Amino acid sequence: MDVAFLGTGSGYPSPCRSASCMAIRHEGEVWLIDCGEGSQTQIMKTKLIRPGRITKIFITHLHGDHLFGLPGLLCTISMAYKSSNEEAMEVEKEDIDPTDTIVEIYGPCGLRRFLRESLNLSRSILSFKYVVHELVPENKQYNHIKGGDPDWSKWSPDHMATGSLHINECKHGRAIFYDISCEGWFIFKDEKITILAGQLCHRIPAFGYVFFEPPKPGRLESEKLQKAGVPKGPLYGKIKRGESVTLADGTVINPRDYIGPEQPGRKVAILQDTRDSWSTLSICQNCDVMIHEATNENSHYKQCYDNGHSTPAMAAEFATAANASTLVLTHFSQRYKDPHLHEEIDDTDLTVDKLVEEAGEGFLGNVIAAYDGLILPVTRKVR
Ligand SMILES: [Zn+2]
Ligand SMILES: [Zn+2]
Structure with missing residues (x-):
């Protein structure tokens, strides 16, 4: 299992940081989390992500810096499947049989309509089928956040399921509600992985996703x-x-x-735009890797919080409570430069090192600043 960071900037793509996009590679599959503008170029750059292997896409919320790349990415993958010279995205023939592929897309209510409208209006025909499963937010904890949507009742499947079905869309997309038995939104489970979502506090409904493996049975001695x-x-x-x-x-x-100790499965939590992650605490417990947004430094707390975002101290406090092993910061304001990405940095520049330092004051585990192109292996804890 590894996580590829394809876009680590907030708000908009810049030459050094693309808008939000990550990929998890697990047992031969690739899952995308968020797809901001420019994500398809980032995928092409890494060479490690084979687009034909993308079977699930998870959108955290409908802000453009997490979503505007999705219709374009689907069209490009589609073109690549069809093209004989495979120039568009180097899809390898054995990756996929477009005729029976269904790409499953998960995200808050409204995502289905967004894709329908963008694909229908642009007359885009895909060479594979897709289905959108919508997560229905709970309204209770959200009042008014500056620039947010004051009428949360609109975020319901009834309101959002307008527009005619796209020709490649499967109509059996689910409406996923909070499920008390898993303390979150149940997304998917098979013998290799369980995926849950939890609601975050942001200007519009936003979800964090948690991926965890079952424990591996102990070795026979x-x-x-x-x-x-x-x-x-x-x-x-x-x-x-x-x-x-x-x-x-x-x-x-x-x-x-005569059987050795069980090996715990790996667990990764991805919490993008949020000013309060605490309602996801139980599903994030004991994660190996917590990826948490930290848009601005601690001294910008008020501005950050008012806009629905987190500082390094907030990310650190939450990662500590969740007993995470590694904290990866991401979704940086474009003002923070990164030694991995910028050739010239002088003393007056703000860098992500400051954010890492601030998170390190509140979190005793490993802290990393994500950058575009970082591939982070998630290793099993050895007992
Ligand atoms: Zn964002
Ligand atoms: Zn946002």
Whole structure:
């Protein structure tokens, strides 16, 4: 599992930082989180993300710096599938069979309509199908944030499901509501991964996404079994499955004594635009990597908070409470330069190092500033 940071800037794309976009690569699949303007160029630049492998796209909220790249990206992927010379996005033939591919897109209410309208009005036909599953926000904790939408009742599936179905859109998109049993919005689960969402406090409905693997069963300690006189063969399989075994001499082999400790699965939380992440605390607990926005430095707290954003201290406090191992800051105001991206930095320039330093004052784990092109491996905790 790794996370590729494709756009780490806030507000708009600049030559050094593209608007928000990330990709998680997991077990041969690629999932995109946010797709700001310019994301497709970033994907082409990395060479590590194969667009034909993108099976799920998660949009945190409908602000343009997280969304405006999506229709364009879908069209370019589509073109690439069709083109014989594959020049558009280097889609590899084995990646995909467009005829039975459905790209699943998740995001707040309104996303379905946005895609419908943009694809219908631009007469865009895709070479694959897509479906939009909409997350229905809870209104309770949101009052008035400057520049926000005062009428939260509009953010409902009924209001948003206007416009005619796009020719490539599957009509079975779900409306996903808060589910108390998982303390969040249940997105997806299979044997390899569970994906949940939690609501963040921003100027419009916004969601954070949490990806976590199930624990890996402990290793069978075969040397120990041999010493105990267990003959190699089918008995090993039984013990590994947790069954007790009685040997010919009457010795009972208890699997608990011969199976190593369970390996915890990896967990990544992605919390973009937010001035308050606390309602997602339980689903973020014990994450290996917490990716949290930190738009401006601590001294800009008031401006940051009023605009629905976080400072490094806010990100650090939340990461500490969630017992995260690594905190990755992102969504930086374009005013912060980065030694990885800018060739010339002088003493008067503000840099992301300041933001990392400020987060480090409140968070004892590892703090990293994301930059466009960073690929962060997520390793399993070893017990
Ligand atoms: Zn943003
Ligand atoms: Zn925003």
